[in-house]
Amino acid sequence: MQKFLxxxxxxxxxxxxxxxxxxxxxxxxxxxxxxxxxxxxEKDIFVWGEATPYALVNVALGEQQKETSADxxxxxxxxxxxxxxxxxYKMFVKSGNESLWVNDILIGEVWLCSGQSNMxxxxxxxxxxxxxxxxxxxxxxxxxxxxxxxxxxxxxDLVGDWKVCSSQTVGEFSAVGFYYGKELYDALNxxxxxxxxxxGGTDIESWMSMETMDTFPxxxxxxxxxxxxxxxSLLQEGKKLQVDFEKAVKEEPGLKEKWFEESYSKAxxxxxxxxxxxxxEELIALDxxxxxxxxxxxxxxxxxxxAVLSLGQIxxxxxxWLNGILVGETKGYDKKxxxxxxxxxxxxxxxxxxxxxxxxxxxxxxxxxxxxxxxxIQDAMLSLPDTWNYRIAVNSESFNIIQDSPNTFPSxxxxxxxxxxVGYGIRxxxxxxxxxxxxxxxxxxxxxxxxxxxxxxxxxxxxPFYWVQLxxxxxxxxxxxxxxxxxxxxAQTSALLLPQTGQAVIIxxxxxxxxxxxxxxxxxxxxxxxxxxxxxxxxxxCASPMISSVKRLGNRLRLTFSNVARxxxxxxxxxxxxxxxxAGVDRRYLWAKGYIISENEIEVWNDNVILPCFVxxxxxxxxxxxxxxxxxxLPVTPFQVFVK
Numbered sequence: 001m002q003k004f005l006x007x008x009x010x011x012x013x014x015x016x017x018x019x020x021x022x023x024x025x026x027x028x029x030x031x032x033x034x035x036x037x038x039x040x041x042e043k044d045i046f047v048w049g050e051a052t053p054y055a056l057v058n059v060a061l062g063e064q065q066k067e068t069s070a071d072x073x074x075x076x077x078x079x080x081x082x083x084x085x086x087x088x089y090k091m092f093v094k095s096g097n098e099s100l101w102v103n104d105i106l107i108g109e110v111w112l113c114s115g116q117s118n119m120x121x122x123x124x125x126x127x128x129x130x131x132x133x134x135x136x137x138x139x140x141x142x143x144x145x146x147x148x149x150x151x152x153x154x155x156x157d158l159v160g161d162w163k164v165c166s167s168q169t170v171g172e173f174s175a176v177g178f179y180y181g182k183e184l185y186d187a188l189n190x191x192x193x194x195x196x197x198x199x200g201g202t203d204i205e206s207w208m209s210m211e212t213m214d215t216f217p218x219x220x221x222x223x224x225x226x227x228x229x230x231x232x233s234l235l236q237e238g239k240k241l242q243v244d245f246e247k248a249v250k251e252e253p254g255l256k257e258k259w260f261e262e263s264y265s266k267a268x269x270x271x272x273x274x275x276x277x278x279x280x281e282e283l284i285a286l287d288x289x290x291x292x293x294x295x296x297x298x299x300x301x302x303x304x305x306x307a308v309l310s311l312g313q314i315x316x317x318x319x320x321w322l323n324g325i326l327v328g329e330t331k332g333y334d335k336k337x338x339x340x341x342x343x344x345x346x347x348x349x350x351x352x353x354x355x356x357x358x359x360x361x362x363x364x365x366x367x368x369x370x371x372x373x374x375x376x377i378q379d380a381m382l383s384l385p386d387t388w389n390y391r392i393a394v395n396s397e398s399f400n401i402i403q404d405s406p407n408t409f410p411s412x413x414x415x416x417x418x419x420x421x422v423g424y425g426i427r428x429x430x431x432x433x434x435x436x437x438x439x440x441x442x443x444x445x446x447x448x449x450x451x452x453x454x455x456x457x458x459x460x461x462x463x464p465f466y467w468v469q470l471x472x473x474x475x476x477x478x479x480x481x482x483x484x485x486x487x488x489x490x491a492q493t494s495a496l497l498l499p500q501t502g503q504a505v506i507i508x509x510x511x512x513x514x515x516x517x518x519x520x521x522x523x524x525x526x527x528x529x530x531x532x533x534x535x536x537x538x539x540x541x542c543a544s545p546m547i548s549s550v551k552r553l554g555n556r557l558r559l560t561f562s563n564v565a566r567x568x569x570x571x572x573x574x575x576x577x578x579x580x581x582x583a584g585v586d587r588r589y590l591w592a593k594g595y596i597i598s599e600n601e602i603e604v605w606n607d608n609v610i611l612p613c614f615v616x617x618x619x620x621x622x623x624x625x626x627x628x629x630x631x632x633x634l635p636v637t638p639f640q641v642f643v644k
Contacts, residue, residue, distance in 0.1 A: 025074040027051045027098035032424060033091070035103045036162035038142045038193025040110045040425030041085045048077035048423065051095040060092045061105075070095070083107045085190035106142065108191025109184060110426045111531075113177035114207065114418070115433035117200030118468070118516055118523075123178050124171035127518040133167050136178070141165035141185050143173045146197035149416035150406060152231040154210075158420045162193075174198065176468070179524025180430055180531075187532055195426070197417045201362055203436045204447050205410035207418065212454040213410040216446075225402070226409045238402030245288075245399045249358065252289045252393040259291050259391070260321040260354045266293050269389035275312055275373055276474050277515075278365040279484065284439040285407070288394035289358050292366070294385045296351045302377040303348035309375050311337035311384075312368025317358040323351055336372070346377070353384070356393075369513045370475050407436070418455070427535060428464035428500075429455065430527050434488050435470060435515060441487035449495045466502040466530045467492060469637075471510030471517050474621040480581035480589035485621040489638050493546075502530035505544040508635050512622050526634070541565045541632040547639045550615060556605040557582060557612050557643060558597070566631035567599035579626030580604045583614040602628070616640040 029049040039045050051057050051070040059066045059078045066078035083089075087106035093099065113119055123129055123136075147159040163169040170178055174196045181194045199206070205213060210226065213219050228234050258264060270282075272292065278284060311320065315333035319326070323346075328339030357364055366373070373384040406413055437444050452465050469492050470485055477483075489507075496503060504526035511517040529542035543563040551558045561568060570577055577594030582604060592615075594604040604615065618626035618638035628636040 025050055025052050025070075027057075027093065027095045027100060029093065029100060029102070030157045030420060031160050032144060032158075032162070032195070032421065033102055034162055036105075036142050036164055037102070037144070038106045038108050038110050038162075038191050039083070040193075040427055041107045041190070042082050043425045044082055045080040045425055046077060046423050047080070047091070047093075048075070049093065050074045051076055051098075055095050057093065057095045059094075062089045085109075087191065106140065106191035106193070108140070108193060109188065110193040110195065110424075111177075111181065111184075112421065112426050112429045113174050113180070113194055113196045113198070114429065115198045115431050115468075116202045116436055117198075118435070118471075118520075119174055119176055119196070119198040119430075119432040120200050121175050121516055121520060122172050123175040123520075125518065126175040126520045128521055129171070129175070132178075132521070133171055135167075136170040136182075137166045138182070138185065139164050139166075140191045141181055142191070142193045143169060143178075144193070144195045145173060146195070146417050146421075148199055150404070150412040151416035152226050152409070152412060154415045154419040156420055158197075158417060175520035176432055176523050176527070177430070179521050180527050181524075183525060183528035184531060184536075187528075187538065188536060195421065195424075197421070198432075199406055199413055199417070201436060202406045202413060202433070203410075204433055204444070204451055206406045206413040207433070208411060208447070208451045209414050209419070209454050209458065210411045212450055215450070218443075219410055222409050223411075226411065234402055235404050238404070241399050241401045242403070245394070245396050245401055248394050248399070249289055254289065254291050254356055254391075254393040259393075260326075260356070261324045262352050266389050266391070269293060269391045272388050272390045273386055274366050274384070274388045275368050275370060276365060277315060277363040277367050278359075279363075279439050281439045282392070283365070283390075284363070285397070286364065286392065287359055287361060287396040288392065289356065290364065290390055290392050291354065291356050292388050292390045293352065293354045294388040296353055296375060296382065296384065298346050298348055298351055298377070298382070300348045302380055302382075303346055304344055305346065305377050306343045307341040307346060307375055307377040309337075309339045309341055309353075310372055311339070311355070312366055312372035313337065314355070314357060314366050315362070315364045316360050319356040321354045323347070324354075336368075341375075367513075419458070422458045426459070426461075426463060428466065428531070431465065431467040432523070433467075434492060435473075438470070438484045438488045441484045441491060444488050444491035445494055448491060449498055452495065452498055452501065462500060464500045464502070464531065464535055465498070466504065466527050467495075468504045468506060468523055468527065469493070471506045472508070472620075472622040472624055473510050473512065473515055473517075475512055476622045476624045477620050480591065480616070481620060483620050486616075486619040486623075486638060486640075490640065493637055493639070500534070502527075502534065502542065503544070503637070504530070505635050505637050507618050507623050507626055507638060510622065512624070541630070541634065544634040545628070545630045545636040547617070547637070547641055550641050550643050552612060552643050553603075555607070555610050555612065556603055557592075557615055559602050559604065559615065561600050561602075561636065563634075564600045564630045565634075568596050568602065568636075569629045569631055570596060571627040571629065577602050577604065577628050579618045579620075579623050579628070581616045581619065582606055582609050582612040584609050584611050585613050587614060589614070589616060613643050614640065615643065
């Protein structure tokens with residue numbers, strides 16, 4: 001101790017003389033080691049921070065005391081023995097003449113809540129929020145929200161602070177995270193700490209480390225850019241290219257060549273379903289200008305009359321023509337498009353509707369309920385077609401714009417919003433993401449398990465990892481169709497092969513017209529069931545039923561399921577199993593009839609499929625008719641199976 005005092009005095013003299021030999025640094029802790037924090041029980045507790053290089057650092061937590069020295073960069077770290085749930089504790093950190101106190105520390109269950117917008121969705125906007133916020137006061141639940149940040153290299157700290165859960169603090173917090181944590185607290189009666197780190201509209205690649213992304217050849221070029229020494233200059237160059245792009249939008253060929261005129265051929269335009277935000281691979285990431293076109297057939301009796309055209313909502317801006325005549329234009333993704341059509345514009349037979357859409361950020365397209373897309377002529381309501389044509393006029397990708405956004409490069413959110421937390425003790429992770437990756441759903445089969453392993457490797461802990469499967473969304477299909485959302489759900493299900501994983505199936509809890517369903521209470525509940533069963537030893541059913549075998553019996557298929565609890569149930573007064581499609585070797589799927597024949601079996605068939613070789617259940621963007629559950633009310637997991 002005497003040596004330490006001599007060194008400290010010598011450093012003070014050097015500073016006084018204005019010489020920087022000492023390399024003095026302020027004693028600091030990362031933002032998550034602050035008042036009201038929760039530390040994970042029954043695990044080693046690591047605490048770290050910064051101090052003057054080589055300085056002695058003393059840290060006390062409860063009755064435990066540790067001493068260490070900062071390294072040449074001023075970094076230090078200590079390890080405390082595990083503590084049982086309880087508190088409050090205080091932590092004292094001292095180095096030289098500096099000291100820090102951290103007060104009101106609880107020991108309990110800590111969960112990291114991450115993903116995109118449905119995890120970020122605040123409690124104040126959720127269903128039942130008015131009731132649940134009023135009842136949210138609980139000083140044993142603590143909330144930490146990580147502020148949005150991006151970085152091209154791993155960071156050591158982030159911005160955020162711990163708050164005691166109350167009706168004043170919980171409204172802005174993740175609704176899914178809150179409902180999950182509240183259910184754990186109610187069941188366990190121990191402190192719960194929730195660390196929320198998410199960002200809406202982000203790809204899974206943004207949340208993976210640079211080392212893991214290096215293993216995917218597709219991202220080799222992007223990872224090279226990310227490691228450019230002067231990365232900020234690269235972003236500045238991107239801003240210059242942005243100016244060129246904006247000029248191209250103003251001078252785009254569609255207006256110059258008058259694509260809105262009926263005489264302009266649309267024969268080579270591609271096909272798109274409406275309504276719905278653009279979700280095919282060509283359009284999903286597009287910023288720029290897209291022209292869309294459809295044909296409306298008008299009966300003789302309604303021709304020539306004035307009308308009202310409703311186009312739901314358009315993301316972001318539109319200009320709309322009918323038979324080459326301008327009928328309206330609106331700026332703003334959240335505004336309803338209702339345009340008045342003057343007399344004399346509509347004619348009997350075919351009428352051509354053309355829309356120029358400018359998308360400036362995120363997803364674009366025409367969206368809303370199918371019922372919002374109509375042409376009203378007197379008392380007649382004509383629905384607009386489901387199938388439109390489109391042509392891209394300007395695409396930002398052709399300008400090689402390097403934007404300063406989360407999805408431009410992989411790993412930037414991991415670097416800034418996850419990496420600083422590595423080492424902070426957690427029980428596990430809950431995850432809600434995938435909507436952004438749906439147009440590239442096939443890649444998710446490898447990306448998702450790679451991310452889970454990535455985080456576990458970073459923490460050196462095979463902690464539980466539970467996620468939310470994508471909800472039902474968009475307009476239901478009248479016939480069996482291919483579905484990128486169903487494929488992504490299947491990729492999520494395949495990750496259950498990893499140990500200590502679980503999936504909350506919510507294909508019955510979505511909203512056809514809103515990618516952000518408001519019932520987050522059921523999401524938190526179904527996630528919590530996994531933790532209560534596997535991590536806390538409670539006798540609750542947590543897993544949705546899953547297909548376990550398929551047997552062909554003539555032209556029928558007998559399907560057997562696991563996780564049925566006390567048996568399969570259907571939500572149908574006639575007892576029919578809906579949402580099943582089967583196909584022969586031609587893979588042309590037809591809806592099948594189905595019945596429950598035992599507690600864990602159903603039988604399905606279609607008289608037009610003589611030799612069924614493939615079967616799907618709930619295989620759609622919005623499998624709204626899927627109605628098979630176990631006795632605990634958990635929906636059957638969507639699947640597709642080949643029958644040998």
